[in-house]
Amino acid sequence: AQSVTQPDIHITVSEGASLELRCNYSYGATPYLFWYVQSPGQGLQLLLKYFSGDTLVQGIKGFEAEFKRSQSSFNLRKPSVHWSDAAEYFCAVGAGYGNKLVFGAGTILRVKS
Amino acid sequence: SQTIHQWPATLVQPVGSPLSLECTVEGTSNPNLYWYRQAAGRGLQLLFYSVGIGQISSEVPQNLSASRPQDRQFILSSKKLLLSDSGFYLCAIQGRRLNTEAFFGQGTRLTVV
Numbered sequence: 001a002q003s004v005t006q007p008d009i010h011i012t013v014s015e016g017a018s019l020e021l022r023c024n025y026s027y028g029a030t031p032y033l034f035w036y037v038q039s040p041g042q043g044l045q046l047l048l049k050y051f052s053g054d055t056l057v058q059g060i061k062g063f064e065a066e067f068k069r070s071q072s073s074f075n076l077r078k079p080s081v082h083w084s085d086a087a088e089y090f091c092a093v094g095a096g097y098g099n100k101l102v103f104g105a106g107t108i109l110r111v112k113s
Numbered sequence: 114s115q116t117i118h119q120w121p122a123t124l125v126q127p128v129g130s131p132l133s134l135e136c137t138v139e140g141t142s143n144p145n146l147y148w149y150r151q152a153a154g155r156g157l158q159l160l161f162y163s164v165g166i167g168q169i170s171s172e173v174p175q176n177l178s179a180s181r182p183q184d185r186q187f188i189l190s191s192k193k194l195l196l197s198d199s200g201f202y203l204c205a206i207q208g209r210r211l212n213t214e215a216f217f218g219q220g221t222r223l224t225v226v
Contacts, residue, residue, distance in 0.1 A: 034214055043117075043203055043217035044157075090157065092215075100147070100172075101207075101215050105156035 002027045004091050006104035013081050014112050021076040021107050023091030032094030033074040034101065035065055039087045047089075050074060061085070086111045115140035117218035119204050125224045132177075132191040134221050136204030139185070144206040146187040147215065148179055151201040163187060199225045 003026045013019050025031055032051050036044040048059025055067040065076045074091060088108045092101040116139040126132060138144060148160040159172045161179035169179050176195050180188045187204060204218040 036217075041201075041220070041222065043219045044205075044215075046214050046216070049214050100159060100162060102159075103157040 004104035012110040119218035134189040136187040147205040
């Protein structure tokens with residue numbers, strides 16, 4: 001069965017510092033991978049997605065993610081974090097019939113000034 | 114562009130009372146529809162999904178049910194709420210193409226007291 005692991009529940013970074021959020025997936029076929037962001041009390045917004053092709057994908061708000069098949073990873077990165085990036089981030093994998101998405105448990109990002 | 118309407122935004126209900134949460138979609142037809150729940154400090158759990166009118170798949174056994182009476186209407190219900198039904202409920206849509214991204218509504222915060 002498909003699964004997604006986000007090993008970090010909380011991460012705190014200083015404003016202006018770089019960021020990397022980890023995501024590992026388990027899926028038998030070629031994965032379709034997503035990163036979403038959720039501000040408190042809000043729905044989820046898509047940051048970026050990977051379907052095929054270039055393993056480094058660019059998203060909105062200056063985020064990027066790199067797909068590494070050998071490591072079953074899809075880590076999210078940003079070179080310089082802004083205070084407005086504080087939110088919860090979810091990694092997800094597309095899971096076959098019904099287009100269901102399987103989500104990780106999320107990583108809460110705190111940004112300190 | 115597609116729009117997802119969820120209401121109410123916030124709901125406080127006593128234990129044992131019924132529940133009806135509604136999700137309607139604009140700007141698309143024949144979508145896949147989903148209900149997710151977020152419990153405090155946990156990730157997203159897929160509750161139900163629907164690939165067409167009257168077609169409901171349940172992901173986990175629970176005190177809830179779902180219906181899709183119209184193509185762009187998805188309803189989450191309960192006859193008698195439990196304390197454990199508290200959480201943040203999110204409606205989502207996806208296109209028919211395999212492994213497209215999901216778009217989320219703004220959610221309903223349900224507190225069962």
